Amino acid sequence: MSAVDAVTDAANPIGDASRAHRLLKVVGWIAAAVALHPAGRISARARRLRAHPDGTRGRLGAQRALPGNLGSIVMLFMFVAIIPGASFAGVFAGYLVQRIFFSVAGALVYVYLSYSRAARRVAEEHKKRESSPKAIEPQAR
Helix, strand or coil, X not given: CCHHHHHHHHHCCCCCCCHHHHXXXXXXXXXXXXXXXXXXXXXHHHHHHHCXXXXXXXXXXXXXHCCCCHHHHHHHHHHHHHCCCCCHHHHHHHHHXXXXXXXXXXXXXXXHHHHHHHHHHHHHHHHHHHHCCCCXXXXXX
């Protein structure tokens, strides 16, 4: 076994038989990511963004600093590390099924809200027409 293989086996949580060792390796990776994070540069950027009066600039700054789905990817690797016998392909397939379901459910909620809002607007306009005083027609003499 080469030195590279020894280091890879020591740091890689995937494929380790012991659950405690997998958890310890995942915690080590998280601690290393926190320790190596460029906190000074990010906090200076956050101070500049906080000084801006509207919130849009702050949201854009956070999107530049952190990828949007980084948490989901880390979660997949944590599931592989924590669940005994789990493969990345199996965990990823479960993730896709979940994303498809919640995307369809979210689209249905969006369609329902759009339809109910339009229906409410039509009902309010109909109610205004019914309750408004009718114009008095001049009588012919």
